[in-house]
Amino acid sequence: MDAVDSKPGLRERKKLRTRAAISEAAIALFLEHGFQQVPVARVAEAAEVSKRTLFAYFPTKEDLVVHRLADHETEIARVVRSRPPGTAPLAAVRGNFLGGLRERDPFTGLNDRPEVRRLHRMIVEAPSLVARMERFRTGAEHALAQALRETADTSGLTARLAAVQIVAVHWALAQDNAARMADGESADERLAGAVADAEHAFALLENGLNGPQGLPPGR
Structure with a gap:
């Protein structure tokens, strides 16, 4: 397989970007306000995804960290x-x-x-x-x-x-x-x-x- 074929496809790149966006939003909120003080719904809102989508990438709140x-x-x-x-x-x-x-x-x-x-x-x-x-x-x-x-x-x-x-x-x-x-x-x-x-x-x-x-x- 050549180098081009080994690159992630569009769908996979989109998933990686979504995962990164959720993670960055979560860590930023947790560091600013405290892990226990920030509900998952607030992380989802900041990352502009639904709670369902968030849990599809991170099954628990602890997984976000x-x-x-x-x-x-x-x-x-x-x-x-x-x-x-x-x-x-x-x-x-x-x-x-x-x-x-x-x-x-x-x-x-x-x-x-x-x-x-x-x-x-x-x-x-x-x-x-x-x-x-x-x-x-x-x-x-x-x-x-x-x-x-x-x-x-x-x-x-x-x-x-x-x-x-x-x-x-x-x-x-x-x-x-x-x-x-x-x-x-x-x-x-x-x-x-x-x-x-x-x-x-x-x-x-x-x-x-x-x-x-x-x-x-x-x-």
Whole structure:
């Protein structure tokens, strides 16, 4: 198939534009007035679509926010699947996270753009969005476990346990960084500390919690 044939058709482009318009209207209203204060009907009105159309693209109100992060749900799994031959899964995830810090990838939490800070604050202040992000985290664990089983010849239980720990560390590091950004710290100021924290966290994973950098013995 040539490049022209591979482009989305008119119908698909129209759907993408409608989806983008709804999303942009929703995020703008939520950031200005608060997620819980804006009814779905107001989003539909701002996007100039019916509620029925809105729900066809976004089945729940939370989807209007979380879809912005949808690609990240399977990002760690993609990193593991696409790692170079001979690279351990954990080393690939570690390298990707450190690279994301340098690039100020919002997935690492180290991004101080005002709109990113406001989005993070909005999510943590809305219980339904916090709950939805937990489902997002569970999805990341399942995707990573599957990637480990398929690419690292890892048993089911080991893959599940490893995925839970890797995602938890990734999540905790990103949340710590995002919280600092929300409190006004700049990404440049935080970078050295974020790198040190990441190095420490991944060393704990690699060496085990009872290793030299981990938990004290006998406790």
